[in-house]
Amino acid sequence: xxxxRASMSEKRVGYAVLGLLACLAVWLFAQQASFxxxxxxxxxHPKGAGxxxxxQQGAALSQTAGFLADLQGFPALSPVEGYTPExxxxxxxxxxxxxxxSNFQEMACRAFAAENAGNARVETFLYAMESPKDAFxxxxxxxxxxxxxxxxxxxxYATENAIFLTKGRYYLEFVADHASPELRPALxxxxxxxxxxxxxxxxQGAETDLFPAAxxxxxxxxxxxxxxxxxxxxxxxxxxxxxxxxxxxxxxLAVRATPDEARAQADAYxxxxxxxxxxxxxxxxxxxxxxxxxxxxxxEDMLQVVMAKGRALAGVHDAxxxxxxxxxxxxxxxxxxxxxx
Amino acid sequence: MTKDGGRIAPEIPAGLxxxxxLRRVAGASAVAAGACVLGLSLRDGTGPAALPEVKALPGLxxxxxxxxxxxxxxxxxxxxxxxAAMFDLGVRALGGIEAFIKKGDRVLIKVNAAFASPAAxxxxxxxxxxxxxASACVKAGASQVSVTDNPINNPESCFEITGLAGAARQTGAxxxxxxxxxxxxxxxxxxxxxxxxxxxxGAFTGVTKLIALAPVKDHARxxxxxxxxxxxxxxxxxxxxxxxxxxxxxxELALLTRPTLSILDGTVSMMSNGPTGGxxxxxxxxxxxxxxxxxxxxxxFGAGLLGRTLEDIPYIRLAQAAGAGTADFASLNPVYLDxxx
Numbered sequence: 140x141x142x143x144r145a146s147m148s149e150k151r152v153g154y155a156v157l158g159l160l161a162c163l164a165v166w167l168f169a170q171q172a173s174f175x176x177x178x179x180x181x182x183x184h185p186k187g188a189g190x191x192x193x194x195q196q197g198a199a200l201s202q203t204a205g206f207l208a209d210l211q212g213f214p215a216l217s218p219v220e221g222y223t224p225e226x227x228x229x230x231x232x233x234x235x236x237x238x239x240x241s242n243f244q245e246m247a248c249r250a251f252a253a254e255n256a257g258n259a260r261v262e263t264f265l266y267a268m269e270s271p272k273d274a275f276x277x278x279x280x281x282x283x284x285x286x287x288x289x290x291x292x293x294x295x296y297a298t299e300n301a302i303f304l305t306k307g308r309y310y311l312e313f314v315a316d317h318a319s320p321e322l323r324p325a326l327x328x329x330x331x332x333x334x335x336x337x338x339x340x341x342x343q344g345a346e347t348d349l350f351p352a353a354x355x356x357x358x359x360x361x362x363x364x365x366x367x368x369x370x371x372x373x374x375x376x377x378x379x380x381x382x383x384x385x386x387x388x389x390x391x392l393a394v395r396a397t398p399d400e401a402r403a404q405a406d407a408y409x410x411x412x413x414x415x416x417x418x419x420x421x422x423x424x425x426x427x428x429x430x431x432x433x434x435x436x437x438x439e440d441m442l443q444v445v446m447a448k449g450r451a452l453a454g455v456h457d458a459x460x461x462x463x464x465x466x467x468x469x470x471x472x473x474x475x476x477x478x479x480x
Numbered sequence: 481m482t483k484d485g486g487r488i489a490p491e492i493p494a495g496l497x498x499x500x501x502l503r504r505v506a507g508a509s510a511v512a513a514g515a516c517v518l519g520l521s522l523r524d525g526t527g528p529a530a531l532p533e534v535k536a537l538p539g540l541x542x543x544x545x546x547x548x549x550x551x552x553x554x555x556x557x558x559x560x561x562x563x564a565a566m567f568d569l570g571v572r573a574l575g576g577i578e579a580f581i582k583k584g585d586r587v588l589i590k591v592n593a594a595f596a597s598p599a600a601x602x603x604x605x606x607x608x609x610x611x612x613x614a615s616a617c618v619k620a621g622a623s624q625v626s627v628t629d630n631p632i633n634n635p636e637s638c639f640e641i642t643g644l645a646g647a648a649r650q651t652g653a654x655x656x657x658x659x660x661x662x663x664x665x666x667x668x669x670x671x672x673x674x675x676x677x678x679x680x681x682g683a684f685t686g687v688t689k690l691i692a693l694a695p696v697k698d699h700a701r702x703x704x705x706x707x708x709x710x711x712x713x714x715x716x717x718x719x720x721x722x723x724x725x726x727x728x729x730x731x732e733l734a735l736l737t738r739p740t741l742s743i744l745d746g747t748v749s750m751m752s753n754g755p756t757g758g759x760x761x762x763x764x765x766x767x768x769x770x771x772x773x774x775x776x777x778x779x780x781f782g783a784g785l786l787g788r789t790l791e792d793i794p795y796i797r798l799a800q801a802a803g804a805g806t807a808d809f810a811s812l813n814p815v816y817l818d819x820x821x
Contacts, residue, residue: 228720229632233701283761298759314758316598
């Protein structure tokens with residue numbers, strides 16, 4: 140027997156009902172998705188926000204935990220803990236902001252015993268950042284002045300009880316619970332064991348190589364990822380300190396995607412200084428020829444030099460005196476002319 | 481209407497006869513009945529059990545003494561290196577521990593146990609200070625001395641590795657480790673942030689006196705971590721959301737509870753890379769212990785130990801404005817003492 144066909148009006152009613160049901164389903168999903176998280180927060184105390192990631196499963200889940208699974212010669216004193224951007228502050232509280240601003244991805248930590256150093260407890264932190272530049276930013280942002288530079292890695296130094304270094308996009312800390320004469324070699328061995336396990340380094344530092352070498356304090360190069368030099372929105376600017384014959388001075392440097400971008404940011408920084416009371420000297424006003432094209436701004440005894448050379452935004456932002464500022468600016472201009480970023 | 485004025489009969493699909501009609505009605509009825517049966521089978525006649533009604537607390541209590549003689553010193557600043565001797569001298573200058581702790585008092589000591597970090601690194605309350613304070617309370621006749629903090633991550637490890645658990649055991653004090661059942665929502669009257677937020681109320685059950693012990697530290701987010709910031713450890717939940725308004729939350733925490741006595745330990749201060757530190761080079765011997773009845777005044781004094789001003793640490797003035805104490809520590813008639821090296 141032939142089946143009867145539904146009329147147009149029946150179809151319309153059917154489609155309307157189905158549409159209504161679909162809308163209802165979407166509304167239900169939307170309501171559930173926007174469930175007030177404060178209710179969950181109020182009723183559930185977090186049970187250890189950091190994941191314990193010891194074991195094969197944990198290592199597979201984490202890009203850093205696996206490296207701390209076994210460091211030959213150093214007995215583990217605790218399980219491996221893992222932290223994400225959401226949970227990092229549970230481990231390091233307010234310092235998490237420094238890492239989060241520098242594209243932090245993940246951190247694993249574990250305590251090891253340094254048996255050759257009075258059984259010192261060495262807390263080992265391995266931070267995975269997005270790029271070597273980010274790792275350098277957190278390394279340089281916490282640099283301890285006067286620390287001993289180490290040849291372990293491109294960026295490495297030691298204090299009485301700790302070693303801090305980077306390898307590629309990883310930032311590493313080895314922190315012992317006390318200092319002793321035997322500690323340094325033990326920490327270096329532990330660091331070498333972990334460094335050997337990490338992927339090979341990729342080239343880093345091309346930008347910092349643009350700083351002139353004469354008078355540069357090797358441990359003074361820093362990278363500010365945001366709000367550099369006190370200017371909101373100015374990002375990824377390296378700074379370096381110099382000891383020159385006329386006095387101390389500090390340079391800044393950033394390589395941008397295009398010369399136009401570098402020039403625009405140089406103008407913006409000069410404008411920022413002007414809005415804070417600096418007055419720009421007229422071109423040629425008592426300035427060396429090497430600084431042709433640079434802008435020099437003064438406020439009482441403070442002098443700043445701002446320039447754009449190719450894709451580089453650079454200058455001098457702090458100096459003991461005018462002579463030191465101009466000498467460093469001249470060196471910087473020359474270096475940029477030669478290396479042509 | 482038809483051309484001849486007659487009415488149009490409803491269009492009946494070709495081939496729809498009585499049998500088809502009945503079949504369709506039966507099918508639709510079966511679907512409807514099936515839906516009803518499915519709904520009934522999924523029906524939970526009792527529904528989820530009602531949660532016990534938890535009334536938000538207005539705070540954790542005011543334990544400050546109200547009957548202090550006017551004109552008597554309410555702050556003692558003691559120079560030295562021996563925390564026990566410094567505390568002893570300082571509390572004696574304020575009338576002795578007996579002026580604060582009476583026989584039968586149940587004392588809660590709020591320490592900073594935020595990190596699983598050894599005492600030598602200065603990131604947490606020093607166990608020597610806890611030993612001195614807890615022993616003094618026992619000696620004064622306290623019927624119970626408890627020690628608490630909510631470090632979120634692995635509280636047991638934090639208390640053990642900092643040495644605070646050992647200090648508590650040595651003096652007979654009990655450690656109150658945070659667990660879900662100890663948290664109750666609190667809503668501070670007039671507060672902007674602490675609304676229905678879980679706080680460590682269970683640790684305060686039966687408590688008659690509260691003593692706060694905090695180290696002097698740099699803090700990347702807040703500028704400094706001292707007595708007021710120490711109260712952050714009374715919050716539960718995903719409290720890192722408050723980092724976006726760190727000054728606001730600390731000034732509200734100053735009203736969450738009022739300690740009987742506050743002790744700020746600047747024997748060694750963490751001058752940089754706080755609040756975790758990590759290197760002994762982050763620390764400086766500042767040789768000062770502050771014993772006071774006013775944590776706002778204690779922090780105002782402590783800012784100087786870090787080489788900072790009240791402008792650098794905005795929450796101190798905010799706490800004063802909220803009525804939690806005074807930043808004018810000179811108004812507490814402080815006594816300055818020397819406990820020797």
